[in-house]
Amino acid sequence: MSESKTFHLPDLGEGLPDATIVEWFVKEGDVIRLDEPLVSMETAKAVVEVPSPVSGKVLKLAGAAGDIVVTGSMLAMFEPDASLPQRAEGQDTGHHHGPPKPAAVGATSVANPTPDAAPIATDVAPTEADAGTVVGAMQSSNAVHTEQAIAVGGVKAMPAVRAMAKKLGVDLSRVRASGADGAVTMQDVKQAAADGSTLLPSPTARAVGGEGAQHPVAHARTESSSALRAPSPEGRREDQRTALSASGKPMRTQPPGVSVSGQPEQLKGVRRNMARVMADAHAKVVPTTLSDDADIHAWTPGNDMTGRLVRAIVRACKTVPAMNAWFDGDKLTRTLHPQVDIGIAVDTDDGLFVPALRNADLLDAGSVRESINRLRTQVEDRSIPPSELTGYTISLSNFGMFAGRYATPVVVPPCVAIVAAGRARHQVTPVMGGFESHKVIPLSVTFDHRACTGGEAARFLKAMIDDLALPG
Incomplete structure (x- = not known):
């Protein structure tokens, strides 16, 4: 027998400390060739297919769908085949x-390393040094946090299985369960999607005795996912890849609102990264907020609220370049940008995304709206693409579309x-000769006081208010 080779989870982008298993394309005992798809992993921003680094027999896989694997820990073990x-x-x-490199001698951590709370793990290696994540102390080990199948609506299934069922439009209550303790497995869902005749009668049909009643597959899905083909039964390795993975379309490992059990759950994907980014911002930025109202009484019909806010930010950035900048607190350097790339905060059930509206200073009102709609749809x-979620020079959060007047939004480094x-x-607004009712927009500007003065922030806010006061 050849020597075994251990494959460690690579950094899938931007130094993220872990990723979540979405789907394995092989099982233990299979033979896989070099660069064939091994597994799809969900990071904070996308689902990435990880190719096999060797050709040979799969000896061991690190966990199942829904498990979180730490970057640098064991992902798979192979027996290389010299004939391939x-x-x-x-x-x-x-x-x-x-594997992750040990911390340098004498290195100082932001916080004292502490183990994860009560993980369920397999192949746990001796505890290693802090991996140096933005949270502070994130233990780096071979621990794989295993999710349990949860019963919701009388159907027991893991979150990843529910996510796959939702993407493929399969009603879980009609899937024949083959897993332990009556849990629906990933293969059960794929089989149901490929062959609708295997589905159980709908609860309504059973209640009225309509055994032959045909229950339509749910159509509540996005436009992009509705065009996907149902996966074929397992056969050739290419067929084992679901249409969803083969098309490159990302998928959630846990759909929002699946379980409200009152029990702790592991944050994954976008929410997990959001927690790290917010903690990092809180630790590094010296935030100060200014607030005021912009009078938009003069607006003519047809003005786009978000489009006008983007235009006002562009005008203000040109007036006060110090606010359209990046700041490096370690090196004490500042970068003023000639272009204005605005990060537009998009709230989703999965967490917060901030795609970049590139070159906003070159876009007219129609192009701004078209670009924002495209980014929102992609989110x-x-x-x-992950590249569209980084590199912006200033941010906009239009939370007023929901509720609230003023806020203290979080500045995420390197933005200021x-x-x-x-x-x-x-x-009610005083005017010459009396009072009038004017429409106003509450504005809040948070800035990093290490990089910007209060006067710069105030002039920036005034430039925005002046631009928003114009008719169009």
């Missing part, structure tokens, strides 16, 4: 496959400013 193509030693694959169907717009309202 192999990658040359030292050949660059673009990923770092080795909703999780098809947005974020604008928040509250809910528009009418207020």
Whole structure:
């Protein structure tokens, strides 16, 4: 027997400390060839297919769908086959496959490392040093946090299985369960999607005795996912890849609102990354907020609220370049940007996304609206490239579309400013000869006081208010 080779989970982008297993394309005992898809992993921003680093027999896999694997820990173990193509030693694959490096001697951590709370783990290696994440102390180990199948609506299934059922339009209550303790498995869902005749009668049909009643598959899905083909039964390895994975369309590991059990649950994907980013911002930024109202009484019909806010930010950035900047607190350097790339906060059930509206200073009102609609659609169907979620120079949160007047939005480094717009309202305004009812937008600007002065922030806010006061 050849020597076994351990494949460690590579950094799937931007130094994220872990990823969640969505779907394995092989099982233990299978033979896989070099660069064939091994597994799909969900990071904070997308689902990434990880190729096999070797050709050979799969000896061991780290966990099941829904499990969280720490970057650098064991993902799979292989027995290489010398008769099949192999990658040359030292050949660059673009990923770092080795285990996490131990912390340097004398390195100082932000917080004292503490183990994760009561993980259910397999193949737990001795505890390693802090992996240096933005949270502070994140234990780096081979621990795989296993999710339990949860009964919701009388159907027991893991969150990842529910996510797959939702994407494929399969009613879980009609799927024949083959898993332990009556749980619906991933294969059960795929089989049901491929062959509708295996579905159980709908609860309504059973109640009225209509055994032959045909229950339509749910159509509540996004436009992009509705065009996907149902996966074929397992056969060739290419067939084992679901249409969802093969098309490159991302998918959630846990749909929102699945379980309200009152029990602790592991944060995953977007929410997990959001927690880290917010903690990092809180630790690094010195935030100060200014608030005021912008009078939009002069607006002519047809003005787009978000479009006008974008235009006002652009005008203000040109007036006060210090707010359209990046700041490096470690090196004490500041970068002023000639272009204005605005991060537009998009709230979703999965968590907060901030796609970048590139070159907003070159876009007219129609192009701004078209670009925002495109970004929102890409966020909703999780098809947005990770590159579009970074690199913005200033941010906008239009939370007023829901509720609220003023806010203290969070500045995320390296940016130095974020604008928040509250809910528009009418207020009594003194005018020559009496009073009038004017519509106003509450504005809040939070800035990093290490990089910007209060005067710069105030002039920025005034420039926005002046632009928003114009008719169109």
